[in-house]
Amino acid sequence: QVQLVESGGGSVQAGDSLRLSCAASGRTVSTYSMAWFRQAPGKEREFVGSVSWSGLATYYADSVQGRFTISRDNTKNTMYLQMSSLKPEDTAVYYCAARRLRGGSRGEDLYDYWGQGTQVTVSS
Numbered sequence: 001q002v003q004l005v006e007s008g009g010g011s012v013q014a015g016d017s018l019r020l021s022c023a024a025s026g027r028t029v030s031t032y033s034m035a036w037f038r039q040a041p042g043k044e045r046e047f048v049g050s051v052s053w054s055g056l057a058t059y060y061a062d063s064v065q066g067r068f069t070i071s072r073d074n075t076k077n078t079m080y081l082q083m084s085s086l087k088p089e090d091t092a093v094y095y096c097a098a099r100r101l102r103g104g105s106r107g108e109d110l111y112d113y114w115g116q117g118t119q120v121t122v123s124s
Contacts, residue, residue, distance in 0.1 A: 002026045002113040004096050009118030012086055016122070020081040022096030022115060030074040033104040035111060036081045038092035038120075045095070050104025051079065059104055064090075086122045093117040 008020040022034065035050035049060040051070045058070050067086075072079040079096060097111035105111075 002029060002032075002098055004098060004113055004115035006094060006096050006115045006118040009094060009120045011121040011123065014087055014122055014124045016086050017082070017084040018086060018120060019083070020094055020096075020118060020120070022079040022081075024077045024079075024098065024113075028074070029077055029098050031102060032098045032100055033102055034072060034079045034096060034098045035104055035106075036070060036079075037095045037097060037108055038090075039095070039117075040089075040092040043092075045108060047106040047108065048081070048094070050106065052104055053102040057104065059106070061106075083120070086120075088122050088124045091120060091122050093119050 003025045005023050031053050033052050036048040037045050038048050039045040049070045051058050055072045069082040095117045096115045098113045099111045
């Protein structure tokens with residue numbers, strides 16, 4: 001089994017930056033693809049971005065393209081989400097996910113493991 005734990009959330013001002021981490025334990029996720037999703041109050045959970053097992057391929061939602069960057073360090077079994085130019089509409093609970101395939105996907109149903117989430121609040 002894989003356990004995922006997100007950290008780094010908090011309250012920031014619009015325009016600020018924040019970096020989230022997702023630490024995996026239980027087994028190595030170096031051959032797994034991983035992703036970030038988020039859920040704002042009253043809305044469905046949505047795809048933010050994904051990264052392939054190697055870290056070489058990343059994909060982003062249009063809403064965060066150019067502002068967010070996903071990376072991973074397989075030596076640390078950890079994935080990161082660097083968020084910059086944050087907007088109030090980025091306010092949400094951010095979840096990391098992992099799936100037992102090397103390529104990422106936008107479909108949350110395709111992920112096998114999930115973290116508990118970390119709150120990000122952006123005020124104007």
